[in-house]
């Protein structure tokens with residue numbers, strides 16, 4: 001039996017926080033889910049699955065209006081909402097399904113607490129552990145603005161106000177990370193910790209907004225990921241890429257970043273060919 005079950009759409013850098021940490025900690029994770037477009041056809045539950053005929057017969061009992069990221073209806077069971085009061089994915093569960101753990105940073109911490117080895121993923125003492133927490137808290141504040149921006153980019157609904165708020169949050173978070181990396185190779189201590197994993201996942205998640213570069217420029221707004229990120233925050237950007245290439249990150253977070261890079265390169269090639 002796995003140590004933790006996680007239900008989510010996939011691919012999703014937020015789940016990769018946990019899967020990367022699990023590789024450092026020898027923790028076994030069971031992933032359940034499907035593409036974002038398929039999850040409205042799933043039962044959101046500890047026993048998450050594509051809706052069966054009998055689930056569909058009870059569809060009215062589980063149908064809830066989506067809140068954030070999804071649109072329309074989602075089938076969340078009462079048990080799911082009791083374990084996950086905010087109704088979001090990634091949604092982690094203890095192996096018996098009795099304890100729900102939500103917020104990807106808390107799922108990340110759960111993996112560290114379940115660690116089967118002595119790798120100091122959560123720092124080497126209470127002070128380092130608390131400094132790791134500091135980075136996770138700051139990342140969550142950034143991630144809220146980042147999520148609003150990502151959804152607006154996806155829906156081509158970025159306003160001046162959303163752009164300005166994201167810019168501010170981006171500069172606060174990346175500015176802090178950049179200053180640490182001027183003096184150290186890692187955010188806390190002398191090796192990869194939860195702080196680096198969370199940072200890399202958030203930076204890669206934000207890098208998805210590169211696909212909206214043309215739309216942003218057409219609105220007179222500067223794209224914040226890609227060149228802007230690399231130029232303004234070279235150490236943070238290099239740290240994201242260095243971490244993504246590590247063997248523990250490469251299978252999912254690294255592959256996800258490579259896919260973004262390939263898409264942007266293909267778009268640039270087709271733009272150049274057309275021009």
Ligand SMILES: N[C@@H](CCC(=O)N[C@@H](CS)C(=O)NCC(=O)O)C(=O)O
Nearest residue numbers: 066067068069070088089090103104
């Ligand atoms: N800060 C949360 C964000 C989770 C979140 O907002 N998930 C959205 C999808 S991106 C969700 O599950 N929405 C469910 C709904 O729309 O009802 C985390 O890191 O886990």
